[in-house]
Amino acid sequence: MKAIIAGMISILLMAAAGHAAAELVVEEGQVRELIPGATSAAAYMTLRNTGAEPLLLKSVTSPAANKITLHNTMNHNGMLHMIGIDTLSIPAGGSVTLKEGAMHMMLEEPVQALRAGDTVEVTLHFGNGTNQILALPVRSVLKP
Numbered sequence: 001m002k003a004i005i006a007g008m009i010s011i012l013l014m015a016a017a018g019h020a021a022a023e024l025v026v027e028e029g030q031v032r033e034l035i036p037g038a039t040s041a042a043a044y045m046t047l048r049n050t051g052a053e054p055l056l057l058k059s060v061t062s063p064a065a066n067k068i069t070l071h072n073t074m075n076h077n078g079m080l081h082m083i084g085i086d087t088l089s090i091p092a093g094g095s096v097t098l099k100e101g102a103m104h105m106m107l108e109e110p111v112q113a114l115r116a117g118d119t120v121e122v123t124l125h126f127g128n129g130t131n132q133i134l135a136l137p138v139r140s141v142l143k144p
Contacts, residue, residue: 023051024090024124029136031107034114041114043068043105043122043136047088048095056127057088064120066109073101082106087127116140 029045049055060068070085085103090096098104105122107114114120118138123131 024049024055024132026132026134029134030139031114031120031136033116033138033141034110035141039110040106040108041065041110042100043107043120044098044100045134045136046095046097047090049090049092052092054092055090057090057124058127059125060105060122061125062107062120062122064110064112064114064122065107066111068122069106069108070103071106072103114138 025048027046027048029043031043032041034041047055047057057070060070062068070088071082072085074081074083080101088096088103096103107120107122116138120136120138121133122136123133125131
């Protein structure tokens, strides 16, 4: 009997974990091409939470970079500064846009050159224990 109850709890927990990540829709995700001499590249996207509960993004990892950090760009007396963000809350039924000159991800210490046309895998890790894997295209730093 205990084994049956434990099995049912395990199935429910797995279903709940997959459910939260499925509520996140990623739009226009991309990583900027690594320019020669640079030690990091930015990633941009819109994170849309279609669920009824907020999602808390705790961290991001990738096999393409030793570290990924979240930042916000702030203007302080005419000087732009990047401020690190520990977590990012995506409101229920809302969205957060990561874009140039605002909130964004930084892929630090890439383990390989990130060239336009490549695809980078990143994993979003949420506070509820769920993860979502993304395949982001690498775009040229040059504007079309």
